[in-house]
Amino acid sequence: xxxxxxxxxxxxxxxxxxxxxxxxxxxxxxxxxxxxxxxxxxxxxxxxxxxxxxxxxxxxxxxxxxxxxxxxxxxxxxxxxxxxxxxxxxxxxxxxxxxxxxxxxxxxxxxxxxxxxxxxxxxxxxxxxxxxxxxxxxxxxxxxxxxxxxxxxxxxxxxxxxxxxxxxxxxxxxxxxxxxxxxxxxxxxxxxxxxxxxxxxxxxxxxxxxxxxxxxxxxxxxxxxxxxxxxxxxxxxxxxxxxxxxxxxxxxxxxxxxxxxxxxxxxxxxxxxxxxxxxxxxxxxxxxxxxxxxxxxxxxxxxxxxxxxxxxxxxxxxxxxxxxxxxxxxxxxxxxxxxxxxxxxxxxxxxxxxxxxxxxxxxxxxxxxxxxxxxxxxxxxxxxxxxxxxxxxxxxxxxxxxxxxxxxxxxxxxxxxxxxxxxxxxxxxxxxxxxxxxxxxxxxxxxxxxxxxxxxxxxxxxxxxxxxxxxxxxxxxxxxxxxxxxxxxxxxxxxxxxxxxxxxxxxxxxxxxxxxx
Numbered sequence: 001x002x003x004x005x006x007x008x009x010x011x012x013x014x015x016x017x018x019x020x021x022x023x024x025x026x027x028x029x030x031x032x033x034x035x036x037x038x039x040x041x042x043x044x045x046x047x048x049x050x051x052x053x054x055x056x057x058x059x060x061x062x063x064x065x066x067x068x069x070x071x072x073x074x075x076x077x078x079x080x081x082x083x084x085x086x087x088x089x090x091x092x093x094x095x096x097x098x099x100x101x102x103x104x105x106x107x108x109x110x111x112x113x114x115x116x117x118x119x120x121x122x123x124x125x126x127x128x129x130x131x132x133x134x135x136x137x138x139x140x141x142x143x144x145x146x147x148x149x150x151x152x153x154x155x156x157x158x159x160x161x162x163x164x165x166x167x168x169x170x171x172x173x174x175x176x177x178x179x180x181x182x183x184x185x186x187x188x189x190x191x192x193x194x195x196x197x198x199x200x201x202x203x204x205x206x207x208x209x210x211x212x213x214x215x216x217x218x219x220x221x222x223x224x225x226x227x228x229x230x231x232x233x234x235x236x237x238x239x240x241x242x243x244x245x246x247x248x249x250x251x252x253x254x255x256x257x258x259x260x261x262x263x264x265x266x267x268x269x270x271x272x273x274x275x276x277x278x279x280x281x282x283x284x285x286x287x288x289x290x291x292x293x294x295x296x297x298x299x300x301x302x303x304x305x306x307x308x309x310x311x312x313x314x315x316x317x318x319x320x321x322x323x324x325x326x327x328x329x330x331x332x333x334x335x336x337x338x339x340x341x342x343x344x345x346x347x348x349x350x351x352x353x354x355x356x357x358x359x360x361x362x363x364x365x366x367x368x369x370x371x372x373x374x375x376x377x378x379x380x381x382x383x384x385x386x387x388x389x390x391x392x393x394x395x396x397x398x399x400x401x402x403x404x405x406x407x408x409x410x411x412x413x414x415x416x417x418x419x420x421x422x423x424x425x426x427x428x429x430x431x432x433x434x435x436x437x438x439x440x441x442x443x444x445x446x447x448x449x450x451x452x453x454x455x456x457x458x459x460x461x462x463x464x465x466x467x468x469x470x471x472x473x474x475x476x477x478x479x480x481x482x483x484x485x486x487x488x489x490x491x492x493x494x495x496x497x498x499x500x501x502x503x504x505x506x507x508x509x510x511x512x513x514x515x516x517x
Contacts, residue, residue, distance in 0.1 A: 021140060023189045024128040025147035027087060030094070030186060031124045032155035034117070034179055035417065037163050038063075039295035040317075041175055042421075043303075044310055045110070048172035053429050055107035057422050061224045062115035064418030067122020069217050071411045072266050074123040075403070076208045082199035083131045084190060090120040090127075091187035095180040102173040113176075118414075126410035130403045135195040146332055153328045153382050156295070157321035164314020206264045212255055213266070219251030220415065224422060267411070268404035271397065277405055279513045280393025283345065284409055285416045286506040287385045290352055290499055292420035294378055297359075297495045300428060305489030306364065316368060317375055324379020331383045341388040342510055348384025349507035351377045356500035360493050364486070424495060431491035439483045454479060 038045065038060070046056040077086050097117035104110040132144045166174040222244040259265040271277055298317055302308040308316070358374035393409070394402050445451060454475050461471035 018140070019189070019193045020136060020195065021132075021144035021147045023186065023193050024132060024144060025151040026182070026186045027091060027124050027128050027190070028148060029151035029155040030091070030179055030182055031121050032152055033159045033162075034094075034098075034121065036156040036159035036295060037175055037179075038114075039292060039421065040160055040299055040314065041163050041167060041172070041310070042296065043299065044167055045172050045175065046107075049104055049107050049110050051107040051110065053425055055111070057224075057425055059107065059111045059114050060421040061221070061418055062111045063118035063122075064414045064421075065118070065217055065220050065224070066115040067118035067414040068220060068411055069213055070119040070123045071126060071407055071414065072213045072216065073208060074127055074407060075266060076206050078127070078198040079200045079205040082196050083127060083135060084194040084196045086198070087124065087127055087131075087194060088187040088190040090124060091183045091190060093120040095183035095187070098176045098180045098183065102176040122414055123407075123410065125413065126407045129406050131194065131197075133402050133406075134399050135197045149332065149387055150328060152386070153325045154322070156291075156382075157318050157325050157379060160314045160318030160321065162318075164311045164318065167314070168309075168311035206266070209262075209266050212258050215251050216255045219248040219255070220418075222248040222251075224418065265404075267408050268401065269408070271401055271405040271408065274396050274405075276396055277393055280389050281409060281412060283385065283389045283506065283510060284393070285412055286349075286502060287381075287389070288413050288416035289420045290503060290506075291381065292417045293424045293495065293499050294356075296421065296424045297428075297492050297499070298378075300488060301359065301492035301496075305485060305492050306366065307485065316371070320372055320375030321379035324376040325383070327380055328383050331387065341392060342513070344384050344388045345510045346507050348381050348388075349503045349510060351384060352381050352503035353500050353507065355381070356496045356503060359496040360500065362493075364489055427495055427498070428491050431494045432487045435487035435490045436483060439487060443479065443483070 042056055042060070046052075046059075051059065074086075081089070094117050097113055097120065100116065101110060101113035104113055129148065132141060132148065136144050162178065163175055166178060226241050226244050226248070256269060259267055260269050272281075299310070299313050302313040302317070303310055355374040355377040358377075362370065394405055397405055454472075457475035457478055458468070458471045461474045462468060466474065
């Protein structure tokens with residue numbers, strides 16, 4: 001009798017759902033990486049398409065405005081296709097938008113491409129966080145939230161380093177192309193790993209609220225025009241700006257009234273009654289405003305004011321921010337032991353204040369070692385502000401209220417980033433013009449220092465073989481470049497002073513408000 005053939009053990013199938021937290025982390029990393037990349041290298045991108053400061057603002061605003069539309073319509077899309085297909089589709093569409101942005105030849109083409117990207121990637125922070133809450137099993141939620149935090153923290157620092165490599169070895173278009181394969185990978189992985197939840201039967205779905213979405217978008221566009229034009233026109237003397245402001249406020253009031261009274265709103269504004277959510281939302285606004293301002297000012301200070309190359313700026317600032325971000329692992333392990341979480345928030349704003357103040361004290365001859373401390377402090381700010389605030393802002397809500405409140409927070413994020421971009425670019429342009437005017441007042445024959453410097457440069461160019469007239473012209477051009485660099489340097493310091501004041505006020509608010517931790 002032949003022995004029975006042993007039955008092979010069944011092959012264990014791969015549990016793809018276990019990779020869902022990593023996929024959600026990748027999606028969020030792409031969102032933050034793209035935003036940080038555009039902010040940090042915005043002047044380089046603007047040069048690639050010959051965009052003025054105003055056109056650059058509108059490219060950023062188009063992204064934010066379309067992101068707001070995407071956030072408002074996110075719930076309706078999810079109810080129709082589910083979170084899995086919605087996130088995957090958004091990743092594929094974002095990749096297509098990246099290719100379009102890379103192929104842009106004019107500021108208008110760049111604005112349209114960024115708007116297309118914003119509509120699809122803008123809602124991802126909210127969609128992924130809500131999916132963790134409603135679609136990930138409770139035992140896997142801690143790992144998903146840790147992946148979420150790590151992605152947010154490291155994406156910005158890595159954007160500076162990777163962007164520096166790209167602009168050093170390639171051209172500006174690579175800044176958009178680099179995210180395309182990761183977006184495609186994230187889309188494919190989302191289809192394979194994410195839970196198929198969120199879609200509803202047709203009779204249960206929320207209406208799209210097209211009119212409300214359009215009104216809200218137009219009000220934000222009008223406010224953007226006001227912010228942009230106030231550096232050219234006196235607000236009180238411009239009927240157009242006053243009219244746009246009144247129309248914007250009326251539009252926002254109508255939108256809030258409409259959503260408050262609607263039985264199935266896009267955003268349930270009743271969540272604003274919760275005092276802890278009010279406090280958290282205010283701190284989120286300040287955090288995103290500060291981080292965006294820092295991202296815009298740092299490259300302008302280091303490249304335009306201190307003479308760093310674009311590559312050195314990205315490598316150095318990214319490395320220091322990455323060093324600060326490494327403390328997240330200590331934060332994830334020990335932060336829960338702190339009973340009063342608001343003191344972590346206060347510490348974060350104290351670090352932001354110290355970092356900004358440190359930059360205001362530097363001189364044009366500063367060495368790199370002197371910049372290490374403020375840059376490392378800058379990298380720790382998200383850990384001490386965003387993570388504790390996120391933990392306390394939404395703790396009072398159930399799953400449904402959590403979804404509405406997080407969408408509202410994500411909308412506020414986009415608006416804060418947009419207005420920070422507009423205001424700091426406008427502030428930079430205004431202060432540069434002011435400092436150039438003041439410096440030009442010293443470039444007269446009656447100023448012995450100017451005459452001496454001009455003569456020394458002229459003699460130097462003559463010594464290298466140039467004719468006297470040509471040498472004089474070259475000397476004037478050299479002094480003009482020095483003046484421009486000095487004006488950029490002083491304008492950047494002015495911006496950091498603004499950031500320091502805002503951080504101080506935010507720290508006082510966090511220490512005073514009892515509902516914060």
